[in-house]
Amino acid sequence: MTVTAIELIGVTKRFGSFTAIDNLSVRVERGEVFGLLGPNGSGKTTTINMISGLSRPTAGRVTVLGVDMVADPQRIRRSLGTVPQENALYEELTAEANLRFHADLFDVPRKGLQERITSLLELAQLEERRKSRVSTFSGGMKRRLALVRALLHDPELLYFDEPGLGVDVQSRRALWDRILELKERGSTVLITTNYLEEANVLCDRLAIIDRGRLVALDSPSNLRRSFGDTVLDIRTQPAPTEDLVREVRALQGVVSAIASNGSIQVTVEGGGDVTGKVVTAVVASTSLEEIQSREPSLDEVFLSLTGKELRE
Incomplete structure (x- = not known):
């Protein structure tokens, strides 16, 4: 044994x-x-x-x-x-x-x-x-x-x-x-x-x-997969409002949405359909200047689970 x-x-x-x-x-x-x-x-x-x-x-x-x-x-x-x-x-x-x-x-x-x-x-x-x-x-x-x-x-x-x-x-x-x-x-x-x-x-x-x-x-x-499939880093002009962040957060397939430094970071699961819904909601409220997609990082998973930066 x-x-x-x-x-x-x-x-x-x-x-x-x-x-x-x-x-x-x-x-x-x-x-x-x-x-x-x-x-x-x-x-x-x-x-x-x-x-x-x-x-x-x-x-x-x-x-x-x-x-x-x-x-x-x-x-x-x-x-x-x-x-x-x-x-x-x-x-x-x-x-x-x-x-x-x-x-x-x-x-x-x-x-x-x-x-x-x-x-x-x-x-x-x-x-x-x-x-x-x-x-x-x-x-x-x-x-x-x-x-x-x-x-x-x-x-x-x-x-x-x-x-x-x-x-x-x-x-x-x-x-x-x-x-x-x-x-x-x-x-x-x-x-x-x-x-x-x-x-x-x-x-x-x-x-x-x-x-x-x-x-x-x-x-x-x-x-990383448990946190979501994709992270969207979206920069808008003007900066996203709290109402927009709440609207995006409420969309089906959105794991999290956080406003930071004039941008909104959205974690989604479910692929392109969910991304499309996010983009539609954003452009209906403000002007989209740039969008980048990437895989979630362990840092983001850790922060979502503990609410703390690992090196704090």
């Missing part, structure tokens, strides 16, 4: 009278890249702490690789590889020394360790800097070293907290490539991120939580 990587069943976490997580149920399958998204204060960190065994749920059950994290958290911790927001590297040690120290902490066998370290440094494109102090590394280099350090003890489950945080675009793309390579090798990866493009590229499924509650759980493509 295949063991689920992570399962939260009816999990609630309270701090005094404050409920940080409210009856959360999520299942992460082995071999998938799973994203956990939410605005600041949504409960992401609390959820991760319970998955990592650093915090106990007030109610409900958390299992990781089939192990109850309340009953036996120590049993599973060596099966986890973690890349936190802060790289937590020893700056005055070399890249190789950092990896050797980690190997000692996780009882990595000495036999074959040198070859494994070399392989991982090559993976991180840091082999030529193995004897350099980490304090001399760029942010992207440190992030890559933190990533391969988490791989050193060959964990079954990897957790990345904001993998692309604080690195340049080129380094971020390199990190994404490494994570996708891990997926190809069958690793299970859990990611929290504030970059929706990152979630779209990497994740098989996304869980969006807000105020400790699950508000959506699906693949990025299905989440």
Whole structure:
């Protein structure tokens, strides 16, 4: 029987009278890249702490690789590889020394360790800097070293907290490539991120939580489709009135209509027929200057579900 990587069943976490997580149920399958998204204060960190065994749920059950994290958290911790927001590297040690120290902490066998370290440094494109102090590394280099350090003890489950945080675009793309390579090798990866493009590229499924509650759980493509088929960005002269926005919003097939900066953004489902109705309503009230259509973005889905910008 295949063991689920992570399962939260009816999990609630309270701090005094404050409920940080409210009856959360999520299942992460082995071999998938799973994203956990939410605005600041949504409960992401609390959820991760319970998955990592650093915090106990007030109610409900958390299992990781089939192990109850309340009953036996120590049993599973060596099966986890973690890349936190802060790289937590020893700056005055070399890249190789950092990896050797980690190997000692996780009882990595000495036999074959040198070859494994070399392989991982090559993976991180840091082999030529193995004897350099980490304090001399760029942010992207440190992030890559933190990533391969988490791989050193060959964990079954990897957790990345904001993998692309604080690195340049080129380094971020390199990190994404490494994570996708891990997926190809069958690793299970859990990611929290504030970059929706990152979630779209990497994740098989996304869980969006807000105020400790699950508000959506699906693949990025299905989440976008659930928001509507097409977004129409319509610029008018003069600017659309509130009456026009309400009229468009009431049309069958219109998911949402929002006035902003002299334009109206309309999300529709149902294709060209609905678009035609929207255009007819607009030109009957004002002068249409420009219309552009596109697919919905994850940012718009997130904003519609939580009412917040992800990076606020």
